[in-house]
Each structure stands twice: as structure tokens, then as C-alpha cells.
Amino acid sequence: MGSDKLTLLQFTNSRRTPGTQRQYRQSVCLFFECLSGRPYTGQSRSAEHLNEMDRMSSEYISTDQNYFSDLLRFASFVADSFSPNTMNTHLSVVIMWLELNDIVISKRKLEAIKGSIEKRRVITKDHILTHEEIKKWYEHLTRIGRVALVIQMATGMRLGEVLGLLPEDVDLENRIVYVRRSNQKRKTTKNQKERITFLTEEALFILNEWLAYRDTFLEIACKKSNTVRPKTRDDARLVPVTNSNIQEVYTRALEKAGLLVRDPDTHRATITSHSIRRYFISQLKTAMPAEMVEALAGHEGYLSGAYRRYSVEQLQAEYDKACHLVSLSSPENLPAIKADLQSQAEFSRSLASENMRLQQQLQSEMREREEQARRISAIEAAMSKR
DNA sequence: GGCACCCCATCTGTCGTGTA
DNA sequence: TACACGACAGATGGGGTGCC
Numbered sequence: 001m002g003s004d005k006l007t008l009l010q011f012t013n014s015r016r017t018p019g020t021q022r023q024y025r026q027s028v029c030l031f032f033e034c035l036s037g038r039p040y041t042g043q044s045r046s047a048e049h050l051n052e053m054d055r056m057s058s059e060y061i062s063t064d065q066n067y068f069s070d071l072l073r074f075a076s077f078v079a080d081s082f083s084p085n086t087m088n089t090h091l092s093v094v095i096m097w098l099e100l101n102d103i104v105i106s107k108r109k110l111e112a113i114k115g116s117i118e119k120r121r122v123i124t125k126d127h128i129l130t131h132e133e134i135k136k137w138y139e140h141l142t143r144i145g146r147v148a149l150v151i152q153m154a155t156g157m158r159l160g161e162v163l164g165l166l167p168e169d170v171d172l173e174n175r176i177v178y179v180r181r182s183n184q185k186r187k188t189t190k191n192q193k194e195r196i197t198f199l200t201e202e203a204l205f206i207l208n209e210w211l212a213y214r215d216t217f218l219e220i221a222c223k224k225s226n227t228v229r230p231k232t233r234d235d236a237r238l239v240p241v242t243n244s245n246i247q248e249v250y251t252r253a254l255e256k257a258g259l260l261v262r263d264p265d266t267h268r269a270t271i272t273s274h275s276i277r278r279y280f281i282s283q284l285k286t287a288m289p290a291e292m293v294e295a296l297a298g299h300e301g302y303l304s305g306a307y308r309r310y311s312v313e314q315l316q317a318e319y320d321k322a323c324h325l326v327s328l329s330s331p332e333n334l335p336a337i338k339a340d341l342q343s344q345a346e347f348s349r350s351l352a353s354e355n356m357r358l359q360q361q362l363q364s365e366m367r368e369r370e371e372q373a374r375r376i377s378a379i380e381a382a383m384s385k386r
Numbered sequence: 387g388g389c390a391c392c393c394c395a396t397c398t399g400t401c402g403t404g405t406a
Numbered sequence: 407t408a409c410a411c412g413a414c415a416g417a418t419g420g421g422g423t424g425c426c
Contacts, residue, residue: 015410022397022398022399023399023400023410023411026398026399026400045398045399082400082401083400083401083402085400085401085402085403086399086400086401086402088407088408089400089401089408089409092407092408092409093409096408096409119407142392142393158403158412158413159412159413160412160413220393220422241393241394242394242395242396243412243413243414244395244396244397244413244414244415245393245394245395247413247414247415248393248394249393251414251415252392269414269415272402272413272414273413273414274402274403274412274413274414
């Protein structure tokens with residue numbers, strides 16, 4: 001095949017990120033599974049299956065085909081199987097792949113193909129969180145889940161951004177968070193732009209308590225992680241867990257709080273980590289300029305404009321006036337929450353100290369036993385000489 | 387010891403979000 | 407709207423802990 005032709009795998013591997021490569025591979029595979037009349041039913045496509053699809057793709061772009069009719073068939077196939085957004089994505093990817101292989105469908109034919117499926121639209125109905133619901137959710141969360149939720153609520157950060165935070169990204173003294181990456185594996189945020197946002201007093205307090213406990217958490221997590229893919233202690237992140245862990249933690253807590261409702265069409269939860277971000281935006285907008293809120297949340301259209309017009313001090317001053325809206329507790333309840341967290345922290349510290357004492361005692365006893373064993377063998381040796 | 391539950395992890399398929 | 411990527415759901419596999 002000529003070097004300017006891209007098979008399925010060459011096409012998908014040319015994408016920048018693993019996520020996009022995965023999605024594109026899925027789309028082109030679906031196209032050939034549809035054409036061959038063999039829809040894939042397994043949980044994941046094997047390497048052997050992918051190679052077969054790759055061979056089919058190679059043959060497909062090397063010979064004349066009825067592309068229009070094949071695309072119409074594919075459009076009908078995806079329309080029966082996926083939500084409007086997803087079906088449009090699959091179709092767009094296949095058309096992109098064909099175009100990259102110099103297979104250009106006329107504008108009219110493309111209109112006919114795209115017109116045969118539903119337009120892009122979101123079908124999951126989001127639940128708008130109330131303050132009471134967030135509090136209820138928080139009460140059922142584990143420790144790490146509470147830290148993630150409170151940071152999200154106070155900063156408006158995406159979950160991936162929270163999980164990408166390093167110690168140097170947070171200025172604890174000034175309550176400023178520098179959002180520099182979207183998770184531990186990526187170097188930038190979703191829109192490739194760094195920004196700042198702020199912590200409430202409450203979030204700062206909870207974060208400090210967490211920092212005191214973080215090493216103990218890592219120690220326990222390493223013991224619990226499996227031997228096939230062990231978790232390591234050298235995870236430098238503030239919140240050293242994966243996205244899916246927090247998702248599980250969030251979902252379990254929602255269920256316990258009686259807040260877990262799934263959309264009947266998509267089976268997706270109507271409250272997600274993104275709901276906290278939406279709460280942040282909607283609440284702060286009632287008390288500070290919308291442009292500032294959007295900039296803190298990292299919405300592209302507002303970032304540069306807001307940061308050009310306002311100093312960090314001005315942004316923080318406005319945020320501080322409105323931050324009670326993105327705090328779990330009302331100001332009068334804060335002392336009680338602090339006292340509760342402090343007693344939890346003291347309990348953790350006493351456990352750690354007791355653990356250390358027992359370890360020292362164990363080591364001392366082991367040394368004593370070794371000494372006794374050494375003495376016994378010396379006595380036995382002396383006796384055997386007699 | 388068996389079991390249930392919790393927590394840890396990765397992977398794939400699907401749906402949602404946001405920018406250009 | 408195309409494109410890129412984040413987020414969610416579910417499968418799978420393993421270890422720790424508490425209860426019976």
C-alpha cells in the first residue's frame with residue numbers, strides 16, 4: 001500500500017492522546033464490524049480482532065467501494081445503538097479517516113448521511129444540587145472523598161485537576177491554588193491554559209488536616225493495593241488516588257445518602273463530580289461578576305480577559321465576599337466542624353504513635369530472643385565440648 | 387475459616403464538555 | 407459542528423478487616 005494511505009491502526013495511532021486513540025479505534029472498528037455483519041459482542045476487542053479489522057481497513061481503502069451506501073448503512077447502525085452525541089462522533093471519525101485516505105464524499109451526500117441520524121444533543125438529565133444535598137453527600141463520604149469534594153466545591157476545579165495537584169501548586173498561606181494540569185499524566189489543563197483559583201477557610205482547614213494524615217493514607221493504600229499493579233509511596237500528588245477511585249467513593253456515598261438516581265435512558269448518574277463544579281459556578285455567580293467566576297472555573301472564553309482586567313488581589317477580594325456560598329458549613333458551624341476534624345486527627349496521630357511503640361517493642365523483644373538463642377547455642381557448644 | 391464489605395488498581399466502551 | 411479529551415460505568419482482580 002502507498003505510504004499516503006492510513007489503515008485503521010495507523011490512523012488511530014496518529015492521534016496525540018491515548019483516550020482519543022481509543023475512541024477513534026472504537027469508531028473505525030464499529031464501521032467494519034457493521035459492514036461485515038459481525039457486531040462485536042465481547043467486553044473488549046482482542047489484539048487478534050484489531051489486527052483483523054486493520055487488515056479489512058487496508059483492503060477497503062485499496063479497492064473501489066460504494067462509500068456512500070456503506071456510510072448510510074453505518075449511520076443507521078450507530079443510530080440504533082448509541083446516544084446522539086456518540087453516534088455523531090463515530091460517524092465523524094469514520095468520515096475523517098476516509099478523507100485522510102483521499103476518499104472524499106460530496107457535500108450533498110454527506111448532508112444526506114448526517115441528516116439520517118439525530119443531531120448532537122445531551123440526553124442525560126442533570127440534577128441541580130442543593131446545599132443540603134451536598135452536606136448529606138459529604139456526611140457519607142470517606143476521608144479522601146471529603147477532601148476531594150471540599151476542594152472541588154471551594155475551587156470549582158474539575159475532578160482531574162484536583163487529582164493532578166502537587167504540593168507546590170497550593171499556596172496555603174494565601175489560599176491560592178495554581179491549576180496547572182488536569183491529572184497526573186498530563187502536563188496541562190483541559191484547555192491547555194494555567195489559571196488560579198482560591199480556597200475557602202474551611203477547605204484550607206480540611207486540606208491541612210489531610211496533609212497531616214496523607215502519609216498514613218499512602219502507607220495504608222500501598223498495603224491494600226494489589227500485587228499485580230502495586231501502588232507506590234512516591235506519589236507526590238496532594239490527593240494520591242486515581243480518578244476511578246474517587247468516582248467509586250463519590251458514587252458509594254451518593255447511594256448511602258439516598259441521592260443516587262440514574263437517568264433511565266443512559267443509566268448514568270444524575271449527580272456526578274461535575275455537578276459540584278456546576279454548583280460552584282451557579283452559586284458564585286449570584287454574588288460576584290460572572291466573568292470572574294468563569295475565569296476561576298477555567299472556561300476558555302473568560303480566562304485571558306478576566307486576568308487582564310483584574311489583579312489576583314481583586315479576584316480574591318471578590319471571592320472572599322462570596323465564598324460562604326461554596327462552603328459546606330455556615331460560618332457559625334465552622335468551630336464545631338474544626339473541633340470534630342481535630343479530634344479525628346488526634347485519634348489518627350495516637351494510633352500512629354501506638355503503632356510505632358508496638359513496633360519498637362516487637363523489635364526489642366526480637367533482639368532479646370536473638371540474644372537468648374545466641375546464649376543457648378553457646379552453652380550447648382560448651383556442654384558438647386565436655 | 388468463610389463471607390461480606392471496603393479499598394486498591396487497570397482497562398475498555400460510552401457519553402458529556404468545551405474550544406476553535 | 408469537528409475535534410479532542412474528560413468523565414462515567416462496568417468488568418476484573420487482589421488485599422485487608424470485621425463479623426459469625
